[in-house]
Amino acid sequence: QADAAVLELPPRDGATPGIAVAIDCNGRRVAADPYRGTIETVLECAANLACAGALPLGVTNCLNFGNPEKPHVAWQLSESVRGLGDACRGVGVPVVGGNVSLYNEGPDGPIYPTPVVGVVGWLPDPARAAGLAFAREGDQIALVGHFEPALPGSELERLAGALASGLPAVDVERHARAQAAVRDLVRRGAVSSAHDVADGGLAVALAECCIAGGIGARVELTAGGPLDRLFGEGPGGTVISAPAATIEELHARSPDVPLARLGEVRGDALEIAAAGARLRIQVADLKTAHQQAIPDLLG
DSSP states (O other): OOHHHHHSOOOOOOOEEEEEEEEOOOOHHHOOOHHHHHHHHHHHHHHHHHHHHHHEEEEEEEEEEEEETHHHHHHHHHHHHHHHHHHHHHOOOBOOEEEEEEOOOEEEEEEOEEEEHHHHHHHHOOOGOOOOOOOOTTTTEEEESOOOOTTTHHHHHHHOOOOOOOOOOOOOHHHHHHHHHHHHHHTTTOEEEEEEOOTHHEEEEEEEHHHHHHHHHEEESSOOOHHHHHHOOOSEEEEEEEHHHHHHHHHHOTTTSOOEEEEEEOSSSEEETTTTTEEEEEEEHHHHHHHHHHHHHHH
């Protein structure tokens, strides 16, 4: 199947093909729900490849867990492996290798269940990989995919000192179709940037795009509660920036893939309006906070 897909999407004339690699796992979300958290891990890697224009070809893994002689840890491991299999079948990519690291425990108990997943993908033309940076003032910003953010399992929940029990259900195949639409746009050089929504939610993804590009954005969120929309997490959302005509083309070519217009790339600050409230932060201040996070934690 992978070979056929590569033949259908050959590199353009003169291009030197390459590979893309993504490695990921959010142990907190796997701890909240080992089955669905592991599915999300595979989807996160596949989304990263789609944003680069790469088609997933193979998966490897390192399954890091506590003492499997304990029933709860054994259950976590079993559910995680089940999720890994279901996710890979849904995305259409084989597991070609992997290993386990067990008995990872200390005086306070086991580590979070952490099935680290690595995915390698085929990249016909690395020069067309868009990157996450907002790059062109006046570009339209849109959110592509079946993104249904929720606070359980999120970074905001962690800051509140809580850990959810369970995560929302995941439809792997519909997420894979949305990723294919993003991958096609990137491969054609139609977008200025593409960045999946991950840890921290949509607000963090937008901030990362602004920081990387050194340019601001004006965004308006019209549905849902502000905390869920800004900081809720879940698989399936990709922030793209592109000319308005590209956004219209995507909607016409893939009408079954949700697309929400968020705003435009503009100015020197990230401005977000949601539920009657407004947030405005200078890109320079976002960059300082981003760069100083670890030094500040170290004191």
